[in-house]
Amino acid sequence: MNKVFEFFLISTIIAALAGCENNTSPNINEAQPPVIGNPQNDPPFLISRAGAFNVGGELVEVNEANVDASESGTVWANQLLIRYFIPATENPKTPVVMMPGYGLASDIYLETPDGREGWAMQFVQAGYPVYLVEPANSTRAGINPEIINANIKGRESEPAQLFTWAQELTWTRFGFGPVEGEFFEDARMPRDSFDQLVKMFTPTQVETVEGPAIIMYGLQHNLLGLNELNEQIGRAIFLVHSASGVPGFTFASNNPERVAAVINIEPVGCPAATVDEFPDVPVLSMFADHMEVREQMPVRQEECQSVINELKGRGVDADMFALPDMDIHGNSHLPMSELNSADLADLILSWLNENEIN
Numbered sequence: 001m002n003k004v005f006e007f008f009l010i011s012t013i014i015a016a017l018a019g020c021e022n023n024t025s026p027n028i029n030e031a032q033p034p035v036i037g038n039p040q041n042d043p044p045f046l047i048s049r050a051g052a053f054n055v056g057g058e059l060v061e062v063n064e065a066n067v068d069a070s071e072s073g074t075v076w077a078n079q080l081l082i083r084y085f086i087p088a089t090e091n092p093k094t095p096v097v098m099m100p101g102y103g104l105a106s107d108i109y110l111e112t113p114d115g116r117e118g119w120a121m122q123f124v125q126a127g128y129p130v131y132l133v134e135p136a137n138s139t140r141a142g143i144n145p146e147i148i149n150a151n152i153k154g155r156e157s158e159p160a161q162l163f164t165w166a167q168e169l170t171w172t173r174f175g176f177g178p179v180e181g182e183f184f185e186d187a188r189m190p191r192d193s194f195d196q197l198v199k200m201f202t203p204t205q206v207e208t209v210e211g212p213a214i215i216m217y218g219l220q221h222n223l224l225g226l227n228e229l230n231e232q233i234g235r236a237i238f239l240v241h242s243a244s245g246v247p248g249f250t251f252a253s254n255n256p257e258r259v260a261a262v263i264n265i266e267p268v269g270c271p272a273a274t275v276d277e278f279p280d281v282p283v284l285s286m287f288a289d290h291m292e293v294r295e296q297m298p299v300r301q302e303e304c305q306s307v308i309n310e311l312k313g314r315g316v317d318a319d320m321f322a323l324p325d326m327d328i329h330g331n332s333h334l335p336m337s338e339l340n341s342a343d344l345a346d347l348i349l350s351w352l353n354e355n356e357i358n
Helices: 003-022 117-123 145-152 167-173 193-200 209-215 219-233 241-254 272-277 296-313 341-353
Strands: 047-062 073-087 096-099 130-134 161-163 204-206 236-241 261-264 285-286 318-322
Touching: 047 219, 073 117, 073 219, 096 117, 096 219, 096 241, 117 130, 117 296, 117 341, 130 219, 130 236, 145 236, 161 219, 204 209, 209 241, 209 296, 219 241, 236 241, 241 261, 272 296, 285 341, 318 341
Parallel strands: 096 130, 096 236, 236 261, 261 285, 285 318
Antiparallel strands: 047 073, 073 130, 161 204
16 A cells, blocks of 8 residues: 555544544534635526537647747637536526627626626526627637747737736726726725726737727637637627627627627627618617716717617617616626626616517
8 A cells, every 4th residue: 555645544544533532523614615705695596507618719830839949839829718607497598698898807797806696697597598708819718829929039920919907097997986096986896806806807919009909909700709609509699898899799790690689888889880781680788877087988878879779760679778877876887797786687687588588
């Protein structure tokens, strides 16, 4: 017998006998690891299957592929990572594809920063299969390492760098507060969990750090992956946030028969300029509060309102949830992460039910 294993076995037996002699029961609470999240307030529910897979991407050649940098090889790059959760119900509803905004992880839908169930789990409880998307060019999905390495080593290559949100910038841009480090008085963000939120900011490969360019850089890769995903799961509801509005609306424009609805949270990409060409796909837009410090957001809302007005004029289900107009105040660019996130998910679910998009 291996002496290390023999020593471990004898130690275990001695410890067990000592517990019997003391005739004391172990403290179960002390024996358990610390609990992450807030499960005591979350109702139990069943998931029949959960997992992950990749879609899209391309094979690219990389130099110095061996550990001794002696050879080249090929790797997959620019793919999308998909995590899925299938509810345990006999008749699941239409799948929901949830895609995060730029430089964010899809975890933003999975759980709130303070540990409550996120929108993904609420939709699963309501009977919707949920597919969480890590976008192309994200370090959580798949960047092209050769472009980065070539730039570092001075080899000829297209330009590229990694972008991530500096948390200092997000206070006003995302509407957390009037200045860096100061929350709005009515802010819905869980203040003690702010670090958990910004730890989800995800480096993303870009050609240049410039607004439209960083969104368009990965568009074709995202559309390729979404198309492959959609072929596997069938007609779906697309729930997109911020920059992911561009691939969401573009995919709907190109494949209207495969999109049950586009639910968009403060998106880029509402196709106001080409609204006459946008198909009869139901659209729900949600916009939050404190536009006074977010100069880019009123324009986005106006563009989405134009699309909604056009669709409603055609008799298509389309609505604007402007939260302050609904007497819901204090939300930011990330309403899925905030203290009233469950109530906002219920609003979306109610809209789907009322319009029989299920």
